[in-house]
Each structure stands twice: as structure tokens, then as C-alpha cells.
Amino acid sequence: MADPAGPADRIRVLLVDDHQVVRRGLRTFLEVQGDIEVVGEAADGDEGVARAEELRPDVVLMDVKMPGTDGVEALRRLRTAGNPARVLIVTSFTEQRTVVPALRAGAAGYVYKDIDPEALALAIRSVHAGHVLLQPEVATALLTQEESAPGQGTHGRSGSLTEREREVLGLIADGRSNREIARALVLSEKTVKTHVSNILMKLDLADRTQAALWAVRHDLTS
Numbered sequence: 001m002a003d004p005a006g007p008a009d010r011i012r013v014l015l016v017d018d019h020q021v022v023r024r025g026l027r028t029f030l031e032v033q034g035d036i037e038v039v040g041e042a043a044d045g046d047e048g049v050a051r052a053e054e055l056r057p058d059v060v061l062m063d064v065k066m067p068g069t070d071g072v073e074a075l076r077r078l079r080t081a082g083n084p085a086r087v088l089i090v091t092s093f094t095e096q097r098t099v100v101p102a103l104r105a106g107a108a109g110y111v112y113k114d115i116d117p118e119a120l121a122l123a124i125r126s127v128h129a130g131h132v133l134l135q136p137e138v139a140t141a142l143l144t145q146e147e148s149a150p151g152q153g154t155h156g157r158s159g160s161l162t163e164r165e166r167e168v169l170g171l172i173a174d175g176r177s178n179r180e181i182a183r184a185l186v187l188s189e190k191t192v193k194t195h196v197s198n199i200l201m202k203l204d205l206a207d208r209t210q211a212a213l214w215a216v217r218h219d220l221t222s
Contacts, residue, residue: 009035010034010035010036010037011035011036011037011058011059011124011125011128012037012039012055012056012057012059013036013038013039013057013058013059013060013061013124014039014040014041014042014048014051014052014057014061014085015038015040015041015061016041016042016043016044016045016047016048016051016060016061016062016071016074017043017061017062017063017066017090018043018044018063018066019063020043022063022113023041026038026061026120027041029117029120030121030124033121035125036121036125039057040055040057043066044067044068044069045066045068045069045070045071045073045074045077046068046069048060048062048069048071048074049074049077049081052078052083052085053081053083056083056084056085057085058085058086058128059085059086059087059124059127059128060085060088061088061124062074062075062087062088062090062102062107063089063091064089064091064099064102065091065093065098071089071091072101072102072105075087075105075107076106078106079105079106079206079207086108086128087106087107088108088109088110088111088123088124088127088133089102089103089107089109089110090110090111090113090115091111091113092112092113092114103209104210106206106207107209108127108131108132108133108208108209109123109126109127109133109134111123129177129179130176130178130208131175131176131177132172132208132209132212133175134212160202161199161202161203164185164195165195165198165202166220167185168181168185168192168196168199169199169211169214169215169220170215170220171184171185172196172199172212172215173211173212173215173216173220178192178193196208196211199211
């Protein structure tokens, strides 16, 4: 169990899943974590978007397959609305065709519903800290899709990055958070955030997940 944290320090989590028993199980476990607070629940994508806008959680645990608005569409709506919550997909589906669209829509990563409870808590802390959780086989599938999609390439744009931005991008691909990048490069966290914003703008990328994939494709990883 994590050490107790004050209310202002807790990671605020929203649960979005159409199965009440799943939500209950997640809540039961997460409520004993001293640094995690479950602030709300939703039974489908529409309700999840509304609750996320109302509650402004730090992390959303989102199922993919739900009646009506599914998790991918809900995630797209959150990103369009500019909601800053980090979305961690929690799914029972292992097929790449199910997980890949969610990651392309901006999910910070995904885990399976049979994940060990302690590993789930670690995953929540990880995405909250700015990490991207990608399984190697799904990263490969994403890269393959982007390489084959017409008009999706960003070849030639690496020349627009400064040397420092290339260093930051490589560390993003290694799964480092802004704080860890700042420590590694002896920079302020604010400066790292500026570099990340510039990288996304210059490469016309939507989020850190896409940035990590771009870095892997262009061999910028350490």
C-alpha cells in the first residue's frame, strides 16, 4: 500500500466501465491506496465524458467496448475538449485492432483487466507522472499503420528540431516523464514542458504517445 497522502497530493481517478462489478472491484482496491482517490464513476462513454468535464480527474480508467459511445470515441471527445486527464485504457480485449485505435486517439497506455492490483496502481502512478505505457507488439502495429497510411508520414521534419529537442524526444521515447527528463538534462521542468510543446508543434503530433512512436521510427531512442 502507498504511503498516506494529503487530499491535494492524491491522484484523482475516474472509473468508466459499463460493468458495475468491475467498477466496484476497482474502487474497492484503489480506495485503500493512500495516494489515489476515486472521485467518480461512469457506465458508458457519454457519461464518462460528462463526468470527466465535471470532476476534472487526473487519470481516467476507460474501458474500450461499451454500449453506445465506446471508449475510443469518448477519448476523442475529451481530447477535442482539451481535457488534460491522462487516459489509461483498461480492457479485456487483447486484439491490436481494439487497442491501437485508442492509443492513436491519445490514450496514455493500456492494461488488461486481469492485471495484478498492485501493478494497476503502479500503472496509474506512471501515466499520471507523464509516462507512456506501450506494449512492444502494439507499438510495432502503430508504426506499421502510420508508415503505410498515405499522407501520415513526417519524414524530413527532424531537421526542424534543435539538438536539445531531439534529446528530449529521445527521452520521451524511453518512457521518461517531464520531471525525469529535467533531471537527466539538468533543466527546469518548465523548460522541458516548453520543449515538449515545441516538438509536438514542429512535428504536427497530437501527444506524447505519437511523439514516442515518431522517435522510435526515426531511431532517436537511447
